[in-house]
């Protein structure tokens with residue numbers, strides 16, 4: 001019997017960010033391995049015209065939860081969606097709901113965050129810092145609370161090269177930042193943002209670092225742990241390989257490359273691609289919840305959930321495997337044939353952006369205009385290049401994260417727990433994982449049918465022929481123009497033609513002699 005699974009039985013668990021990528025996988029695993037848990041409270045806001053109930057209904061009826069329904073048929077009764085907006089005071093939770101949360105919760109998993117790199121500092125602070133502070137305040141009023149697990153990111157200290165499992169202080173105290181966000185206007189915040197974030201690349205990593213400081217300062221008597229995952233990718237094994245449901249991290253770029261929009265990126269092929277499957281992060285999170293509640297470590301432990309030091313893969317290998325998978329499993333209706341050049345040179349990147357990204361978009365928009373349709377490709381391309389420029393920071397550097405606590409925890413687990421809550425990334429086969437990732441992107445993000453693969457392959461063949469035809473035509477036109485203008489080019493041309501003629505004559509003569 002798994003000790004971790006048994007620990008969560010009968011428990012009331014509060015999850016923030018349960019509608020997000022990681023939150024859904026966390027809920028799924030909890031229900032599947034501990035169907036006897038008492039209740040999962042999730043803080044949800046209405047979104048995109050859906051009420052909180054409709055959102056929960058949609059999640060529970062998704063493919064991700066198919067296995068859960070078999071082991072926990074009354075899952076609908078065990079999930080309690082509580083209306084909440086983490087941007088509001090007291091999260092806008094009703095008094096009755098708040099009372100229930102405070103009196104019943106045993107474990108808190110705080111996953112909610114804004115993960116947008118370019119979020120306005122005010123908004124990023126509100127969600128990643130102030131909301132964390134408020135949640136800790138709530139937690140301090142929960143008499144039955146056994147553990148509070150905060151999800152941070154391995155990149156919260158990406159300004160350092162070697163990162164230990166400790167909290168590194170930011171120069172300005174989080175409390176001061178929270179206060180100043182209340183009275184500074186947007187223009188001033190915009191002005192001071194670069195100074196505040198310093199050598200971090202964006203407001204996301206900065207506010208996640210502030211969030212960790214808040215956890216440290218406000219922990220009081222709470223039993224707290226922090227988990228720092230690196231780049232979270234599709235599921236490795238559970239509930240099935242390749243599941244992914246948003247464009248963050250590599251997923252968006254896999255689509256862009258597979259559809260032929262993205263053909264080059266400024267990336268260092270030898271830099272470590274510190275990807276970690278979402279189910280690995282969830283398994284570690286649940287193991288940490290158990291360990292923190294049962295063993296009650298004296299201080300707040302930080303767990304790095306990374307792959308680089310245990311089972312490294314680099315961007316070059318990853319890109320190669322992604323492209324190789326497109327050969328077997330192409331995406332439908334590609335704009336151009338998938339190809340991705342990783343270059344570290346800024347001038348080469350600009351050349352590729354002009355020739356391979358912007359020019360085809362302009363030509364395609366011109367074609368759309370000619371055929372009476374609305375041009376759109378230039379806009380899509382500009383957005384994509386902006387996204388790529390924001391991710392470039394992470395694909396041109398390598399970090400070293402120490403993983404003593406994570407390895408210590410692994411050794412504390414029983415063999416059964418090591419199997420059921422496996423977070424040993426050394427067992428991951430990258431080639432297989434990446435292939436499943438690409439397949440998952442096709443199935444769950446693009447919602448493409450596998451039956452369409454032969455047609456997709458045909459389409460790529462047509463694109464290849466168009467490519468050859470286009471290049472030949474371009475070459476001939478360029479050559480014709482050169483001949484018309486340069487005596488030297490004409491001489492070369494006559495030399496080649498006469499050489500070919502002589503060679504053919506000689507060949508014909510020698511074959512006649514043989515006969």
Ligand SMILES: CCCCCCCCCCCCCCCC(=O)SCCNC(=O)CCNC(=O)[C@H](O)C(C)(C)COP(=O)(O)OP(=O)(O)OC[C@H]1O[C@@H](n2cnc3c(N)ncnc32)[C@H](O)[C@@H]1OP(=O)(O)O
Pocket residue numbers: 115116117118153154155204230231232247248249250251252253254256257318319322323340383384386387390391394395
């Ligand atoms: C050969 C292949 C090799 C693969 C090689 C992979 C390398 C991959 C390195 C990753 C490295 C991350 C390392 C951080 C790890 C953490 O810890 S951070 C957690 C992850 N967070 C993220 O990834 C957030 C990144 N995204 C953002 O911040 C924002 O989307 C951006 C980039 C600022 C764009 O903002 P925006 O212009 O306002 O656009 P937004 O409204 O978000 O979306 C606009 C459009 O772009 C699309 N879009 C959004 N994000 C993306 C994306 N990532 N990609 C493409 N399209 C996107 C949207 O679907 C939308 O399309 P439409 O619906 O309009 O058709």
Ligand SMILES: NC(=O)C1=CN([C@@H]2O[C@H](COP(=O)(O)OP(=O)(O)OC[C@H]3O[C@@H](n4cnc5c(N)ncnc54)[C@H](OP(=O)(O)O)[C@@H]3O)[C@@H](O)[C@H]2O)C=CC1
Pocket residue numbers: 016017018019020021022023043044045047084085086087110111112113114115127151152153154208228229230231232233246248249
């Ligand atoms: N994805 C990654 O690569 C990595 C993620 N992380 C961390 O993991 C955690 C989970 O990330 P991930 O699941 O990928 O992120 P998602 O963007 O998929 O999910 C974010 C969650 O936060 C919720 N949320 C955001 N704003 C509010 C609000 N105002 N009120 C209530 N809920 C809100 C979202 O709700 P809604 O659905 O309503 O928007 C959603 O459930 C985060 O803490 C992130 O920093 C760390 C490293 C890498």
